[in-house]
Amino acid sequence: MTTTHLQTPAVRVRDLRKTFYEEQRGEIAAVDGISFDAVPGEVFGLLGANGAGKTTTLRMLSTVLRPTGGSASVMGHDVVEAGESVRQNLGFYSASTALYPRLTARETLEFFARINGYPEARVQTRVDELVDRFGIREYEHGRVEKLSSGMKQKVSIARTIAHDPPVLIFDEPTVGLDVMNAIEMVRVIDDLKADGKAVLYSSHIMSEVEKLCDRIGILHRGRLLALGTLEDLRASTGEHYLEEIFVKFVTEVSGSEAAEPGAFGEMTPPRS
């Protein structure tokens, strides 16, 4: 694990902030100064309860949201200054990114490969690769709206990587999936890691994060409470299971809301 830290980060986040304004609640800090890196060949997990700021963070990285403060880059491209380049180097998968129901599976893959800048001459070869890799061949000409949820999931993952991006974001990818499809998702992410991709994985399901992630960031109320490998987190808390580790961090910060980021000194600090 430590060797990955020596590599150039594919994703670099520094003091990233996002504030929303609501009429009744005023300003809300959804993300409150978080910093982390993700390197190629690594699955970086963002663990947090609902509303912790995981999706907001990932949306800023995918340029859907604009940061209020701090900075973030993907493959060296700033998310504010070079949004298009960031998105071309990124595959974004979440429950809120659905497929076009009226296109066939193959048309879907062709469209996403092309629009993300994959070389036109190699689009068909790439699509064939994906069709074989995900076992889509049987229904490649079937419209997405007619596919089962398992088939749609495969097409959805395939479209996320259609342009072969170096960075992949999976935001709560197993939400709503049955056990078999969730297992399949985890297997795919393991394969992507083996392919040398930098994977950002957000979830509130401890077992998945424990199984998949090389490093884990625990996010709570917009703050990164801890960051490190599972072993690091175990060592700093004295707990074995991630669930207990998570509860310990959250309980501590709830008891001391004034605690500043970095109060948990034994955690691996973000690289500067």
Place this chain on the structure above:
Amino acid sequence: MKWREIGILYRHELRSALRERTIVVNGILIPIFLYPVMLWGMFTAVTFVQGLNEGFTSRVVIEGQLPALNAELRDSLAALPDVRIEDDVADPRTAVSEGRLDALVTLSPASGTPGALPGNFAVDVAFDGSETRSVNARDRVEAVVERWRARWLGELGEDLGLDAADRGVFVLRSDNVSTARDVSEQLLGYMLSVFLIIMVAVGCFIPAVDTTAGERERSTWETLMTVGADRGSIVVAKYLYVATLGVVAGALNVVALMVSIGAVLEPLLGQSGASIEVALSPMAALVMVGAASLLALTFAAAMMVFASFARSFKDGQAMVSPVMWLIFLPILLGGEGSDVNLSVNTALVPLLNVSMMIRDAIRGVFMWEGIAITLGVSVALVVVLLLIARRILSFEEFLTGSFDGSFWRFAKDRLLTRG
């Protein structure tokens, strides 16, 4: 903004649209079949109603007496195959007004100076002008009296030594200088200027809602926001796609009208001796294509601005509906009966100017100054709408679809207050 990206996105939108039943029905099938079906239905209904009315036997009460010289007229009336003489009708005048009787015919000897002519008489017909069958009864009685009068005058003339040629004086002849083409242009000018605008609007309506609110409802909006394309390219591709379907709907509509107006109207008009000749000059066709494009670009921009605030297709339809009504208003003002023509002043009124430009072009009238102003006004309107769209796009709530409100609320909360 890159044209390669726009091309990919544009083809993607069109492909999806042509697989959506609602879009195909509204944008292709209705424009093609509206006129043939509508015209056929309309004229069939008119013919049917006319047939019904002509088939009715008129119920008539005849009162009074004729001078002995013309007493046979009463028998002629009674002998008509489509007239039935009623005998037992109490208060026949009231019966006519209540619809139980079609006409009350009162015969009486002529009084005053006309009464000096031997056998002269007067016929009073009481009928209900609001009832077609009562009017028919009046016409049938009048026709019999007219024939009786002609025969009577003929006989008088012969007694005076005048033959038919001598009696044919003071001839009135009408000469309609309009050609069949003039009649067609008049008809087309009215129908096309109204229906082309409506059909372009209908053609834009569903695609504009589908490509904005529909995307949100299907959760593909965020998918599209995360692709590696410039956001401006996405907007332009969607805009051109909506405008294309508007132009297609308009063009199909024109072609369908040209075909159907000849095939459906001519046989019907032929019965009355009128004829129709359908043809558009190349210049008129060019002006109409330009007009349809201007309309489509305007409608697409306006509808997308409103629809993009909706979270569901249904909401989108509700938000765009006011735009449809705004579109109809200037069309009504510029309608055939309004006597409003394209001029330097009227060319300044958006949509109304295009409506009048189409009407004039079909009639072969090209007021180039007005056309130039119309073009300028339309382009300016499109630019303003696109600037509004660009401003809206710069707001994050809009981009993520998290804004919960309409265009008006957005304008009040964001554009005006934070400005």
